[in-house]
Amino acid sequence: MTGKIPIAKTYKLFIDGAFPRSESGRTFSVNNPEGELIANVSQASRKDFREAVRAARAAQLSWASRTAYNRGQILYRVAEMLESRKIEFVELLKSIGVNSRSATREVEDSIQRWVWYAGWSDKYSQVLGSVNPVSGPYFNFTVPEPTGVVGIIAPTEPSMLGLISRLVPAIVSGNTVVVVSEGQSSLTSVTIGEVLATSDVPAGVVNILTGDQKDLLPWMVGHLDLNAVDISGISPETDLTLLEETASNVKRVVSRQVNEESLELISDFLEMKTVWHPIGR
Amino acid sequence: MGNSNFKDGSSLEDFGIEYAPAIESTSLVNIKDKYGLFIDGNFVDSSSGKSFKTLDPSTEKPLSVVTEASSDDVDRAVRSAGVSYEKYWKKMPGADRARYLFRIARHLQERAREFAVLETLDGGKPIKESRDVDLPLAAAHFFYHAGWADKLEYAFPQRKLEPHGVIGQIIPWNFPLLMAAWKLAPALACGNTVVLKPAETTPLTALLLAEVIRDVDLPPGVVNIVTGAGETGSAIVEHPEVDKLAFTGSTEVGKLIHRSAVKRNLPLTLELGGKAPHIIFEDAALDQAIEGVINGIFFNQGHVCCAGSRLLVQESIADYFIDRLQKRIELLRVGNPLDKNTDIGAINSLAQLERIDQLVKAGIDEGAEVFKPSCSLPENGYWYPPTVLTGVQQSHRVAREEIFGPVLVVQTFRTPEEALEKANNTPYGLSAGIWTEKGSLIHWMAERLRAGVIWANTFNKFDPTSPFGGYKESGFGREGGMQGLTAYLKNSGGHS
Amino acid sequence: MPTSTITFRETVSSIKVIPVDEVSLEARAASLATRSIKTTSKRAALHLAIRCMDLTTLEGADTPEKVASLCQKAKRPDPSNHGVPSVAAVCIYPEMVHHAVEATEGSNVKVASVAGAFPSGLSTIEARTADIADAVKRGADEIDIVLNRSAFLAGDEQRAFEEIVASKDACGKAHLKVILEVGELGSYDKIRQASVLAMAAGADFIKTSTGKIPQASSLPRVLCMAEAVRDFAQQTNISVGIKAAGGIRTAKQAWHYLVVIGETLGTEWLSPEMFRIGASSLLNDVLLQLNRLDSGSYSGPDYVTVD
Known part of the structure; x- marks a missing residue:
């Protein structure tokens, strides 16, 4: 080696715009395919999860009440920042075993996907909403609104495209999210968090917890202040009876194996609100 | 049963004019054994x-x-x-x-x-x-x-x-x-x-x-x-x-x-279920708002998931509004469901009647004041009079649990923010009502209420073209x- | 101008005028119109409708004979049945007042005269008050004037108010009915505002229409006025009457009005002192319905008198 000894990055949690360590003090190790340690990653506890939900709830109303145009602008800007850190993401994916060509394509697809969803911010309402011709002297319209706070179990594979494909359709409409990311994909997730931290996305809109999904899933499904969960990323070994607790507050449960750009992923985290008003003098 | 009482205690009946018990014929229904x-x-x-x-x-x-x-x-x-x-x-x-x-x-x-x-x-x-x-x-x-x-x-x-x-x-x-x-x-x-x-x-x-x-x-x-x-x-x-x-x-x-x-x-x-807030601002078309509140809670004996069961009335008009509401309730006709003049029919089942009764009693125990009109109820069958509970606080059971009967709970608010906060403070989110003549306030409220159906200056309207469902x-x-x-x-x- | 101590500022501005929602108001009126009446109560209702009726002729072609004939019908609507009550009043032009006074002498039937540049009201207030005073002098018990819609709609509510105050002064002991001409006001909000204005200015009755334009009385309009009357009574302790006029032709319509008044204002308004229906052809339909109640079979127009 000719240079200095490299300083390794500490992978921490991303909660409310900051990067705390887990309150439990625990970490887990992520190795490369050769079995060499890449990093020790913070292992989120249920208390970290609780804090993340709190942050997401606190951020939700103001995020949703920004104009659609503004949310779009903020999300476009994130795409620009991803673009400028392309090489870093390609290297990161390579370090966890993705071959060079696939890594490059995944990063490019991820940025494209981010742009695609960002562009929906001021359009999905026009496509999914309606003015309804009711039989009577009433003006009646239906508008989609964000569901609220969404828990996302990030797909582990592909780690970057998988997370972005779930994250952006949820936040573009004004939801805020708590992401649980495990294993090797944690590295990509935290790095995306670092991009978000320096972007204009307000603190708390996206919270990323790294750790063990089987530790955190029971807390996610049972948390009464989460309105919806996306469990598309759960591991096939998960005991699905765990999900019963989503009934405790009638959570919307999304499990959709879609790996392309999809308006449905936006509508998964929307509520349709219908407003009536009489027409008279 | 015909209880068209006026404020002076008289009624159309006293005047020699009675509404007919206009009973719909059951002859066209052939119920099998x-x-x-x-x-x-x-x-x-x-x-x-x-x-x-x-x-x-x-x-x-x-x-x-x-x-x-x-x-x-x-x-x-x-x-x-x-x-x-x-x-x-x-x-x-x-x-x-x-x-x-x-x-x-x-x-x-x-x-x-x-x-x-x-x-x-x-x-x-x-x-x-x-x-x-x-x-x-x-x-x-x-x-x-x-x-x-x-x-x-x-x-x-x-x-x-x-x-x-x-x-x-x-x-x-x-x-x-x-x-x-x-x-x-x-x-x-x-x-x-x-x-x-x-x-x-x-x-x-x-x-x-x-x-x-x-x-x-x-x-x-x-x-x-x-x-x-x-x-x-x-x-x-x-x-x-x-x-x-x-x-x-x-x-x-x-x-x-x-x-x-x-x-x-x-x-x-x-x-x-639901526990819909029905919000009345001081500048509302109050006579129509009264009708809206009546329809909101007494339609179908209050057996309506989207019933406007929590009246939130601006404090500045609360006394006037509640007084008007009680007078209007005196005019409701409770009785034979087959009578075309009947406004409030029978409670659907004994179990539901008991649940309503139990919740209202709980409300009274918690300090709510109860208003029931002076109507008499039929002896047989399941009946519950139209009921208003005032002095209800946000923490009372009757303010939080769905009663699913002809029972309205009344709370007051001072500002739009307070109305909104109270309205949204429920695990339910099916419907909500807003009465005000101020257009921008309607939109401000409608945007912020966490409910699937918002009725502004109307209530309990349904249509096949109009999506219905909850948050x-x-x-x-x-x-x-x-x-x-x-x-x-x-x-x-x-x-x- | 008025000698009255009532001022616009002190009255109208202190009385709260509640806004009105058209769709819901009309729905409420329609639902009241679905009430069915008990057969045994029908006679009482029909008699009440007659007792509250202002039998009206307001034609340029009215003559003393026409008025005499109307008065006869007013006193004894059904010559073959003495049980049928007389109507509340006859309503005519000022020029016909003394004929009517003569023809109704000795009966309970009051003489109501339109006055004050009816139906537009657009002459000087001096001319209008003189017209009113003249009709009263000729013997009119009741004066039906119009609201100055020109001033009211132009935003000069104070002038509209003060003219009513002046008219009331000119009436002396005669009762003053103020016609709002609801069909010209454009909205229920304006009807309610005009109702409050007229009541505050001293009207004994507020009345829907002149009968001279197509848009006349309707159930929701009268409901709107009744709600104003109810709130005014509550706020001031002054009970003002209501007169529905124009387009009321059937006994069933009359019944619907009685229901609206009864359910909104209470039974104290169900009397000729507090409620009137201005009509001409309505009386015969009510008589036909009474005949049907007596005979059990449907009657025909040849069995009631045309005048």
């Missing part, structure tokens, strides 16, 4: 031989005996729906499905009075509501969805639309026929087949609808109607060959179904409108 299950196009007995009585809640007199579907019977119904799906319905062009729905709608219109009288007899709701609301809306739902059956790709362009297959549908007792229409019409329009269970206290109009379905020659098994209570419902929910569940009813039961469905990744839509614990999925179709089509977006 016993009803079978409607499976595979025929009325059949249960394998278990079990049955139960359905009665007229306004008299407690039995109307008929209805077959209780066992899990074997449900299995037969689901299989029939599955066979019918493959054999007829999946292959049938949308235009042909549309024609069947049109036929059902026309039959409902033609036999509307018969259905209305039967609905009132079996459920206790006033004839003027079953006649003017339930029946026209039920027919309209079939008409509206008939038109969609061959146009689905216009609603969801660029999607690989597909029906789910066999849908299990469970509906409540408050709008028995109308809820059947809300469930059946979109499911059939989208190409699904159905096993439907009406509520055990109000099965008769669904069974009459089964006759209509048979009369219009709908292929056997496309719609199966099984009667019974919770066990029958469970058999539908747990059946492995049901491809999707749709439930309207209490949040309590909805959560049980949610538990069962989620672990099997079974598509589900839920339309559950939060009031359920997910919509019924009605283009958005309602998503519940019955794969890959159409929405919760399904």
Whole structure:
């Protein structure tokens, strides 16, 4: 080696715009395919999860009440920042075993996907909403609104495209999210968090917890202040009876194996609100 | 019963003018001694031989005996729906499905009075509501969805639309026929087949609808109607060959179904309870707001999931408004549901009556003041007078739990922010009402209220083109409108 | 100008005028119109409708004979049945007042005269008050004037108010009915505002219409006025009467009005002192319905008198 000894990055949690360590003090190790340690990653506890939900709830109303145009602008800007850190993401994916060509394509697809969803911010309402011709002297319209706070179990594979494909359709409409990311994909997730931290996305809109999904899933499904969960990323070994607790507050449960750009992923985290008003003098 | 009391204590009756007890004739309704299950196009007995009585809640007199579907019977119904799906319905062009729905709608219109009288007899709701609301809306739902059956790709362009297959549908007792229409019409329009269970206290109009379905020659098994209570419902929910569940009813039961469905990744839509805020600002059109509040809570005896059960009135007008409201309540006519002049009919069942009574007592224990009008109630049958609880705090049970009866709780607020905070402070989110003449305030409130249906300067309006359904614990999925179709089509977006 | 101590500022501005929602108001009126009446109560209702009726002729072609004939009908609507009460009043032009006074002498039937540049009200206030005073002098018990819609709609509510105050002064002991001409006001909000203005200015009755334009009385309009009357009574302790006029032709319509008044204002308004129906052809339909109650079979127009 000719240079200095490299300083390794500490992978921490991303909660409310900051990067705390887990309150439990625990970490887990992520190795490369050769079995060499890449990093020790913070292992989120249920208390970290609780804090993340709190942050997401606190951020939700103001995020949703920004104009659609503004949310779009903020999300476009994130795409620009991803673009400028392309090489870093390609290297990161390579370090966890993705071959060079696939890594490059995944990063490019991820940025494209981010742009695609960002562009929906001021359009999905026009496509999914309606003015309804009711039989009577009433003006009646239906508008989609964000569901609220969404828990996302990030797909582990592909780690970057998988997370972005779930994250952006949820936040573009004004939801805020708590992401649980495990294993090797944690590295990509935290790095995306670092991009978000320096972007204009307000603190708390996206919270990323790294750790063990089987530790955190029971807390996610049972948390009464989460309105919806996306469990598309759960591991096939998960005991699905765990999900019963989503009934405790009638959570919307999304499990959709879609790996392309999809308006449905936006509508998964929307509520349709219908407003009536009489027409008279 | 005729209790048109005025503030001076006199009434139209004292003046020598009485409203006629204008009793709707029951002669056009032919109630059978016993009803079978409607499976595979025929009325059949249960394998278990079990049955139960359905009665007229306004008299407690039995109307008929209805077959209780066992899990074997449900299995037969689901299989029939599955066979019918493959054999007829999946292959049938949308235009042909549309024609069947049109036929059902026309039959409902033609036999509307018969259905209305039967609905009132079996459920206790006033004839003027079953006649003017339930029946026209039920027919309209079939008409509206008939038109969609061959146009689905216009609603969801660029999607690989597909029906789910066999849908299990469970509906409540408050709008028995109308809820059947809300469930059946979109499911059939989208190409699904159905096993439907009406509520055990109000099965008769669904069974009459089964006759209509048979009369219009709908292929056997496309719609199966099984009667019974919770066990029958469970058999539908747990059946492995049901491809999707749709439930309207209490949040309590909805959560049980949610538990069962989620672990099997079974598509589900839920339309559950509510505790709707009805918000009156000081600048509102107050006379109409009074009518809105009356309609909001006393329509169908308050057995309405979207009932405006929490009145939030601006403190500056609270005394005036509550005084007006109480005077108006004195004019409500409680009594024989078949009387065309009746405003409030019978409570649907003894169990519901007891629940209402228990919650109101809890409210009084917690310090609420109770107002009931001076009307007398019939001796037989299940009755509860229109009731207003004032002095209610946000923490009281009556302010938080769904009463599902003719009971209004009253709270006050000072500012729009406070109104909003109180309105949204509930696990429910089905509907909300706003009364103000200030347009920008309507939009400000409507945008912030966490509820699926917002009625501004009106209340309890329904239409097949208008999506209906809740936020939060009031359920997910919509019924009605283009958005309602998503519940019955794969890959159409929405919760399904 | 008015000698009255009532001022616009002190009255109208202190009385809260509640806004009105058209759709919901009309729905409420329609629902009241679905009330059915008991057969045994029908006679009482029909008699009440007659007792509250202002039998009206307001034609340029009115003659003393026409008025005499109307008065005869007013006193004894059904010559063959003495049980049928007389109407509340006859309503005529000022020029016909003395004929009517003569023809109704000795009966309970009051003489109501339109006055004050009826039906537009657009002459000087001096001319109008003189017209009123003249009609009263000729013997009119009741004066029906019009609201100055020109001033009211132009925003000069004070002038509209003060003219009513002046008219009331000119009436002396005669009762003043103020016609709002609801069909010209454009909205229920304006009807309610005009109602409050007229009541505050001293009207004994507020009346819907002149009968001279197509848009006349309707159930929701009268409901709107009744709600204003109810709130005014509550706020001031002054009970003002209501007169529905124009387009009321059938006994069933009359019944609907009685229901609206009764349910909104209470039974104290169900009397000729507090409620009137201005009509011409209504009386015969009510008589036909009474005949049907007596005979049990449907009657025909040849069995009631044309005048």
